[in-house]
Amino acid sequence: MKKVIWSALSAAEQQAVLLRPAMAASESITDTVAHIIEQVTTEGDAALKKLSAQFDKVELNDIRLSSQAMKEACDSIPAPLKTALREAFRNIRSFHAAQVSRPLSVETQPGVVCEMHSRAIEAVGLYIPGGSAPLPSTVLMLGVPSEIAGCKRRVLVSPPPIAPEIVFAASLCGIDEIYQVGGAQAVAALAFGTESVPKVDKIFGPGNSFVTEAKRQVSQAIGGASIDMPAGPSEVMVIADARANADFIAADLLSQAEHGPDSQVVVVTPSDKLADEVNQALTRQVAKLSRADIAEKALENSIAIVCQDMAEAVVISNIYGPEHLIVQTKNPRQYLNDIQHAGSVFLGDWTPESVGDYASGTNHVLPTYGYVRTYSSLSLMDFCKRFTVQELSADGLSGLAPVVTAIADAEGLDAHANAVHVRTQALEGSK
Amino acid sequence: MKKVIWSALSAAEQQAVLLRPAMAASESITDTVAHIIEQVTTEGDAALKKLSAQFDKVELNDIRLSSQAMKEACDSIPAPLKTALREAFRNIRSFHAAQVSRPLSVETQPGVVCEMHSRAIEAVGLYIPGGSAPLPSTVLMLGVPSEIAGCKRRVLVSPPPIAPEIVFAASLCGIDEIYQVGGAQAVAALAFGTESVPKVDKIFGPGNSFVTEAKRQVSQAIGGASIDMPAGPSEVMVIADARANADFIAADLLSQAEHGPDSQVVVVTPSDKLADEVNQALTRQVAKLSRADIAEKALENSIAIVCQDMAEAVVISNIYGPEHLIVQTKNPRQYLNDIQHAGSVFLGDWTPESVGDYASGTNHVLPTYGYVRTYSSLSLMDFCKRFTVQELSADGLSGLAPVVTAIADAEGLDAHANAVHVRTQALEGSK
Known part of the structure; x- marks a missing residue:
């Protein structure tokens, strides 16, 4: 040192x-990944099988892990490791459950109510790296908040063969949809869908430079998927x-x-x-x-x-x-x-x-490479999105009308003012 | 219809x-924007002046708006519009101030405390479109939450000539750093900095297809800037x-x-x-x-x-x-x-x-084009980032040690286990 x-x-x-x-991703990685994504979007499952044979040296019959295989994997885990993963799960759950936000409601002026509501992201893809050591901890870091958020569909992918520790951690989080596919091809499958792998809205999790580059590319593609953060x-x-x-x-x-x-x-x-x-x-x-x-x-x-x-x-x-x-x-x-x-x-x-x-x-998925200046530690919020709601009473609209029309006039947007006028005229007419 | x-x-x-x-951004827009970004990163202010003359037909002497020019612009606003913008400001402020999150602290197990803290993003760039009508409302939508968040540096850019309504709205939000530059060149200046325009961490605000493409490109560049959301x-x-x-x-x-x-x-x-x-x-x-x-x-x-x-x-x-x-x-x-x-x-x-x-x-900067599936309405949170903190007592570490070492062993990461062992050994030695 x-x-x-x-x-x-x-x-x-x-x-x-x-x-x-x-x-910077080397040009060769960028091109290789672009080609893999193209193969997956055009050939679907066939491309996943071909690429798994090529990169992971595994001939896949079923891309999705069967419930029988999941059960066998879970049964194979030694009891002390099960206990340890359960205790980790409990702590991670406790901290992430405390992050649930209550809906916000503010009456900004009489009869004008503004609210913020949160909804789970519907379908999420969880990428778990394979390689030299299985990472059940990463399963918990993605599986727990996605469960608390209430994401309807949670799709876990990991390169074959998937270690039993990963399957057990997934089962702790209530995840039963596991696909034996990794690398850029798994990211492409999650972003665009294949016959077996469902398309998701957002992809989470760490990976090697091919996975990282694939996440970047699908996050920039129209009809692709959002991603958790740059890596x-x-x-x-x-x-x-x-x-x-x-x-x-x-x-x-x-x-x-x-x-x-x-x-x-x-x-x-x-x-x-x-x-x-x-x-x-x-x-x-x-x-x-x-x-x-x-x-x-x-x-x-x-x-x-x-x-x-x-x-x-x-x-x-x-x-x-x-x-x-x-x-x-x-x-x-x-x-x-x-x-x-x-x-x-x-x-x-x-x-x-x-x-x-x-x-x-706490969550171990964190911004790195200086991205902490603008990005946050992964949290429950990343598995949700928030939208605002407003509701005005007739009196509320009457009170706010002069403000809206004055600004609309300044911005030269007649129809914005007119949407208020047609209503205030109706109110006056009904008096 | x-x-x-x-x-x-x-x-x-x-x-x-x-x-x-x-x-999809046309190839010609992509290339034009890439060329503009390159000009700004290599030539700085000189490029901004040249491009403003070319695109906005304005010969700039000072890129930054002087305090005298700001004062004159504010004085020129008619009183009724001032009142309307002040009332809008007050409502927007009231709703966004309610979004301030309190620090979170959870003792997940005895002696193990996990927290989440929030910090303002240090330097933010606020892009306000010019064109046929000035948009003071957009200034409020970006200026108010950045003020509440406590962003240290807030840099507003807008194509020349900047309408007085925009300057007045900025002054309501306490923004005194305004640059008369728009388009892709303004985005490039914010992302990489020039002699006059400071580099910022994150760029907010709507714009035309060149601005949108420039935001996309700088968000993908190492050493560039984050952006609020795709447009x-x-x-x-x-x-x-x-x-x-x-x-x-x-x-x-x-x-x-x-x-x-x-x-x-x-x-x-x-x-x-x-x-x-x-x-x-x-x-x-x-x-x-x-x-x-x-x-x-x-x-x-x-x-x-x-x-x-x-x-x-x-x-x-x-x-x-x-x-x-x-x-x-x-x-x-x-x-x-x-x-x-x-x-x-x-x-x-x-x-x-x-x-x-x-x-x-409520905020009018919203995800569109289907991005609502994963993106949120712009809120105070977008001007902050969150990080976690953990603090264990000696007893807390002793209690958690078996869990950490069991998982580290399963993942084959010796040094992770060793970071716990050296400490528990020291504790035992001191008993």
Whole structure:
């Protein structure tokens, strides 16, 4: 891990230190994905089977997982893991259920009532990555809020063969519609539908660069689907005071680093000594990891920034805008009001990132790559949409009429004024 | 206005009746906009001046409006219009202030606290269209929620020359940073910044097809800006029972039709007689409008659908998903629970669309073109982003540790488990 002294850097060097690696989809990925989407929209299920054989080396008979296969998968899960997933489910459910918004109603002036109502998004697609390790936690992060929202149709897709842990987590969330298809072809199927896979309104979940690019493309296509948020490599920033535990910090950095070689890992502290201790702890800990290769690769781009004081650490954190921000200081809550840009914040020595990844109750689908400046942590709201309602009484309209007609006149929109006039004339006529 | 009997149509014909006209940006618009964005990012202010001379036929000296020019513009507004805009401002403020969310805090299990916090988006760009009529109402719809959210920097852009009504509405909202630049070049300036125009995080507001395409392109560019929502032609659907007033309905349809020749206008009613009366009322009313040409053009694509009963009218409305939905029936509120997809709903005989366009308090920036299925009416939330916070006590971590490590083991992520282990070991060591 490279160490820099913040105050010794020029403004340009400071900017460079916090710069994320470029992340434009290569032209070859863009084209490959466009071609996959075209195949799926024209050939449907046949394309899904062909592409699964090509990319996942799996010959699919049934794209949808049968209820028998689901039952067998669930039965195969060891009891302790079932218990753990149930407890994680319960915490995630408890935090997301508290996000239910009540309808809003305001009488803005006599007889003029304005309201806001929420509705579940009707059909949602939940993408769960496959690969080296199954991610049942991601199933919970998408399955729980979609259940609470009341989405009528929830369609889970994941590359074949689907791990039993994923099926069990889905069953906890009441999801019974699972398709064994992954990659850009799964995203295309969700966005446009095939004979087997239903078209959905919005697609959620993380994936590799093909999945990310496919989500981007279908979100831009007329008749495609909305998506949860733009994606980028995962990140953690730890800000820590001199009394922080170097072993804890190193462990947190590594839990991010093991996700992938492109993971971004940064520690910011006013203590030069702590920065060195973290470096030593990293060396000790990384050797013992089963994914040491991946973590070591990520650590090559990682950085320790030594700053003046904790106030400056918060400033640096706000410039960077990390997906995960861990605050290991004596009174971590004192900095909360100053934290402007982060995906999820972990306060204090006893709150490692992994609790939020799995089981504290917060959602682990978070904006990354600086998108925290405008995007939010995934929440119940992302599975709903809101619309306004207004209802005026006859008196309410009479009271508001002069305002509406004056502005309509200023905007030169006669018919807008006339929609009020025909009504006020009718009211006068009926008097 | 064309009339169809819903039950007499085949499923394919029903679908065709509700189909919106294709809205893919032409290749020439895409290329023109890409070229404009490139000019602005490379040449900055010089490009803005050149493009304003080219498209708006205005030679700009200062891109930013001076405080003297703002004062003069405000002074020039007639008192009655000032009063009307102030009253609209007050209602819009009242409804949007009620949308402020309180921080959420849930103890999901003992010693495990999860929270959600909201922060204003730091810098926002507000695009106000110019053209045939100034739109001070749009200034209020973007200016009020951005003020309540507490966005630090609010940058308003509008094509030169900027109408005094727009400046006055901006001043009501406390906006003092106004730039005389419009079109794709204004969007590019907001997304990437120039010498004069600051880069913003998110761009809001309606515009012509060049503005819409520019917003789309910058929202897809790394280092660009987020946008409020995808845009399409404006729409209204009226659902009405036999007792509804044909003149009211015709006036509402025309207030949508006068927006532009691509406006979508639909009425759905179980009463064949009412459908004919609306048609006659349209003919009577349209002739008197100053924008009769535009409205007549829009009416060419408009349609009256005669259905079985009001329940079917609601079903048809949900299939279409109108931006504006006006319900003119005896007990309009009885249908509210069944309305799934709409941007804003207007209940009853005394609630024309124009009250929501200007002054009831709701926002008139709404998803259109079917985007209501996943997008929401613009609200305070769009000017904020939310992040989660978690804080565990030592006991809280001990309680949650088995859950986290069991899932980490199942996912094969050692370092995730280790971040918990190093802490529980430290706790045991200190006992």
